[in-house]
Amino acid sequence: MLSKERLIEFSDDARKNYLDHISIDCVVFGFHGGQMKVLLLKTPDEEKWYLPGGFVLKQEPIDDAATRILQERTGLDKIFLQQFRVFGDPDRSKFHNDLYRDMLPAGENWFSGRFLSIGYYALVDFFDVNPQPDQFSELCAWRDLDDMPELQLDHELIFKSALDTLRLQLNYQPIGYNLMPKDFTMPELQKLYETILDKKLDRRNFQRRVLAFGILTRADKPRKGGAHKAPYLYSFDLENYTNALTEGFKGGW
């Protein structure tokens, strides 16, 4: 939480640089070794956590803003990041609003009034990330999906909405490019899908179905060293992968 002096400073700054009453909230899903986490922030004063977010610079495309915000929190670049919905009920408001309501008169407090929030979700490997708190928080950390704390405001809704969208997306878009090491085995990729869907999949059928997408290439040599039969290594065929990203998988009608 900011001191009154820092708040005044921030408000003046924000008024100059940022679009008013617009915020971006990111649901950053982190994966590694069959685990799935979400990146959350916390202030020292409050018990509730909140999603990483930020504001849009006056001359900045909103996708760039989301990328920048993510970069500031995770250090990561070039990751899967997608807008999925706007949250804008009048009774919601950027939580800083409530937090700083009493410190400054509304005219001087940039956080006062109604905020719309544009929801983005991202998929990252949480081993690549060293979470960085922002200027409002003391803590930025990965939280397990089945150990979620209570969230501020409508961040619960935003989070659930992101998860639903992700699971739907899985049906007609490839994922995994920046979530897997360059080379990986089929069981490892399957684990990723199972984690997202929270559901067991058949080993053999998964393999055939994924291969049918045509976005993987198999290496000649299997990975040695495991306690059992060495599985083949695969890597993403980037051309087909990005093609599938824009085209989508399955027809329907």
Added chain:
Amino acid sequence: MLSKERLIEFSDDARKNYLDHISIDCVVFGFHGGQMKVLLLKTPDEEKWYLPGGFVLKQEPIDDAATRILQERTGLDKIFLQQFRVFGDPDRSKFHNDLYRDMLPAGENWFSGRFLSIGYYALVDFFDVNPQPDQFSELCAWRDLDDMPELQLDHELIFKSALDTLRLQLNYQPIGYNLMPKDFTMPELQKLYETILDKKLDRRNFQRRVLAFGILTRADKPRKGGAHKAPYLYSFDLENYTNALTEGFKGGW
């Protein structure tokens, strides 16, 4: 186009009542008898057309705002209306911006500066609609999909994006409730799907597939009067329909 006096009046009004720098644009698809149209507006001064849009009242949920805007243009209520994306590149701006740029200094002109637009799309029966121009336009009319005029700004992009979303949506959501008369025949419903997809579908397979959704109930009596065999009449089973709307159709993984 507004006169300078009306512009001043509007700007003062807007500043009091609307959220700043946020607009809503609606892609209203109109259907009837195998035709598909889009609702567009035009000013007398400009050759280019634009999508019906509007602004969000300070205490209004954004979905309500979209509903209200649609109601003002079409007179319709309770129709399928869905948010699909935010458009917010800095080089876009509500076209009124350009239109009125020179009439007032930026400080007094509410339209000055960058606008974000929230895209909604709607499906209606254009026979139910008597298009109403807004205060900026002289004309509000249905335009055929294969006779589209050039559109202002990024409205071309918004329109295309809406059409893509609609076609995708068709794979896992029921449609048609407010596009068909209360009772309708299977060929009529098929025509709707073919129009949206711009693609012929097999008569018999369409029937079986749609029936398998379980959202239709067949009436006892067929529709008489046609020049050929009388087809059965169907109507939507509203409970199953709304259920399918929230649940979605097909699994995937």
Added chain:
DNA sequence: CCTCATCGTGTACAAAGTACACAATTGTAA
């Protein structure tokens, strides 16, 4: 070299998707 867990491939069955045949119905024209 035997055991065990795991991996790759194959196969049998079910469900869904596709293509087409045929009979039934209705208004119209001979």
Added chain:
DNA sequence: TTACAATTGTGTACTTTGTACACGATGAGG
């Protein structure tokens, strides 16, 4: 009245996709 054209309802054969499971192959450890 009757033959005809257009269209609808149902059925069926075929293909593709999805699901469940069996088998042999591989590699590490005892």
